[in-house]
Amino acid sequence: MSQKRHYSASDIKVLEGLEPVRLRPGMYIGSTSSKGLHHLVYEVVDNSIDEALAGVANTIEVIIYEDGSISVRDNGSGIPVEKHPQTGRSTLETVLTILHAGGKFNNDAYKVSGGLHGVGVSVVNALSEWLIATVHRDGYEFTQEFSRGNVVTELQKGKKVSDTGTEIKFKPDFEIFETLDFEKEILITRFREMAFLNKGIKITLEDKRDNTKVEFHYEGGIKSFVEYLNRNKNPLHSDVIYIEGEREGSYVEIALQYTDSYSENVLSFANNIHTSEGGTHLVGFRTALTRTINDYGRKYNLIKEKDDNLQGEDAREGLTAIISIKLSEPQFEGQTKAKLGNSESRGVVESALGEGLSTFLEENPKVAKIIIDKAQSSARAREAARKARDLTRKRSILDNTPLPGKLADCIETDIGINEIFIVEGDSAGGSAKGGRDSNFQAILPLRGKILNVEKARLDRALSSDEIKNMITAFGTGIGSEFNIDNLRYGKIIIMTDADVDGAHIRTLLLTFFFRYMRELIEKGHIYIAQPPLYGILKGTKVVRYCYDEKELEKSLDELGRGSNLKVQRYKGLGEMNAEQLWATTMDPDNRILLKVTLDQDEMVEIDETFNILMGDKVEPRREFIEENAVYAKNIDA
Incomplete structure (x- = not known):
């Protein structure tokens, strides 16, 4: 009989400071893959964006260095450096070493913020081999160094300066991440999106590894975003429709344009976070769009009395749209923030779009007719598709061959x-x-x-x-x-x-x-x-299959090029017999999918x-x- 295990207080491990982050990094940044690596940069840049939303910054500079480190600098107010009343340490050290410490929990400091949990910059610090924070504030430059979340130097007061801002420079920890290679194109995509969503802000990305520099600055904001998305499409009307509104402490922007394509491309954002699963703001948008188009069509007899109302999918065919809402207390579903849950956001968006789009259609009857014609064409196609499905279903039942x-x-x-x-x-x-x-x-x-x-x-x-x-x-x-x-x-x-x-x-x-x-x-x-692309034959027998030229060259070297080997190039699956196709491409034990x-x-x-x-x-x-x-x-x- 097994002896009962004694369970005592000594079995309870208390993780201090940023230890939980290093022990379970995936809980905070999703993964330790390339995705998690780039998430570190987003966390720091989001802090700078919050400075811009607060109206105290308009420039963010990101630099990738040859040693694999990266820096993010803004011209905001600078992280405070005075002693924090709760911790007794400098505020800078507090926000970099303590989870859930930050101005985002104080609505007087940040009315709108992309961060929900307040763990961003401290998590970056915890998962970095080293981090150097430089703050320009109160007429001086202040610096402090950290390593893997621990303090290396005390706060240093340096030279006099006339500007303000914060620079966070860090090198991700090789002990944590599977890769340390920042991919420029991934960062470019993110920064372009941020610049679109925050009109007037300038974001630059400099890469010291290849001496390149790109800049993103869009005075048109999300209107420019829609134009960018439609640059390879054929818009049905020249101007992007732009609507904005403010209600119950929330500010909403909507930009939309129809094209001759058959798919919709509607992107929703809440506090600059892409809500890929939508949420209440997207529901409000869809409801108002369908209702407004139907109301206008009925009012001017573009939709006949005998005809059914247009459905949502009809109203959205060929539509490119951006919905961006900024609110003080966002409620996201899940850590990934993929879906907005604030119930009031539906009403805010629905009201703004309903009023704004109605006014636009009244003032632009030619564009209104183009939009309704497009939606009616979609409705006819939808009905034809339904009849085709029904016919196929009936035939299957009658023929008993589904x-x-x-x-x-x-x-x-x-x-x-x-x-x-x-x-x-x-x-x-x-x-x-x-x-x-x-x-x-x-x-x-x-x-x-x-x-x-x-x-x-x-x-x-x-x-x-x-x-x-x-x-x-x-x-x-x-x-x-x-x-x-x-x-x-x-x-x-x-x-x-x-x-x-x-x-x-x-x-x-x-x-x-x-x-x-x-x-x-x-x-x-x-x-x-x-x-496989190649088969290496000895006589008539295939001795090895290769999936690319590099593997072919390596295999030929291993097998000996002068040993009566022949290379067969497979251009079609039909060139392989059943046994070969099974062995190379279909057998779960050997295939590559x-x-x-x-x-x-x-x-x-x-x-x-x-x-x-x-x-x-x-x-x-x-x-x-x-x-x-x-x-x-x-x-x-």
Whole structure:
């Protein structure tokens, strides 16, 4: 019989100061990957942005240094340096070494703040190999140094200065992070967004590693943001509609413009934080937009009495919009702040947009008619899509063949186990069917390239047999009827040839999933197979498969180049027999699968990339290809 363990006070470990941050960094910055590394910079920059929101700063300078450190400097009021009444230490040391210490908890200091938990700069200090804080305030320069959250030097009073501001320079801790390499493009995306959301503020990013410098400064604010998002699209009206309002201590800005595209791109922000899951402010926006457009259409008989009201999805087709609300007490759902919960925000946005958009439509009847014509066209397409779905459903019931004829289904129905391969052509489909494990692997061959849905509404997409076959096979439905609970396969694997045509088909499929079945990507169900590009043969037998040229060269060196080896280049999956395809690309024990994911912080860039690659405009696509050609390899080699 085991002896009962004695549990006493000595078993209780008390973490002091910033120890909890170093012990569980993921709780504070999400992860210790590249994402968490860049989050450190955002925390410091957010503090400077708060200074700008308080009206005491208009410039933020960020510098990446060759040793891997980074600095953020603003021309705000400077972190106070006098002794703090609660801690007995300087205020600077207090905010850098104590969690939940900061001016954001005092509404008299910061009426609006992006920070919710007040842990930002202290967390940065805890997770840095070293940090140096420099403050210009009260006519002097003050500095203090820290290491891994601990005080290294006391507060030093230095030279006289005439300006004010704060500089935080730090080097992330190699003991904490998986990578210490700051990616300039990630920071550029974030800083551009911050400059758009805070008109008039100037943010510069200098990179000492390659001696480059970029500047972001937009007097137009979120109007400029919408213009930027639509720069590769075709706007239906020249001017961006801009509305602002203030109520119950909250300030809201809305900018919107319609384009000839068929998808919507509506981004919502609360206190400069991108609320990727929306929230009350987005609900208010959608409600007011649909109601206002319907009211105007009815008033001027643009929507006939016999016609139904336009639905929300009709009113938002082709819409690019930014909703930015700033409030003193934001209530976010969860640590990630992805969804705004303040109930009053719905009314604030709904009121501002309703009044502002009504006035705009009255004063701009030509634009109003363009918007309503666009929405009515969407409504007709929506109704056509509904009839197409109903017809397909009825035929399936009558024919008693609900699954596509070309689908080679699997036995297993548990989506925790089963998977479906989407392959191009009958040849590859034949090899895949012959090589698969039919217990859990289904095969759906496509005939050629599917419809480019970036240039087509849902009703036209549903006229494509290939798209209908996929929808039926997956079981989820599409559009307003999409239900991920009905998904029939846990993994949907795109398996195309490793050539230009294969890459094009893969992009067409990803565009379809992104535009019409995005939840499949968000829930981690979409994968890309990685068939080998080369086979090294000795006689007629393949002795090794290689997935890129680097691996090929290494393998040839290892096997001995002068030993009667031949290299076979696989341009198509059909060139492999069933056994080879199974061994290299379909066998779970040996294959390489790439999981398709969506980073909500990069949704603007993802949306833009699909629009450039698959949209109507040729020039942006040509520029994209030229800029990224250096990263392409093994294309039709």
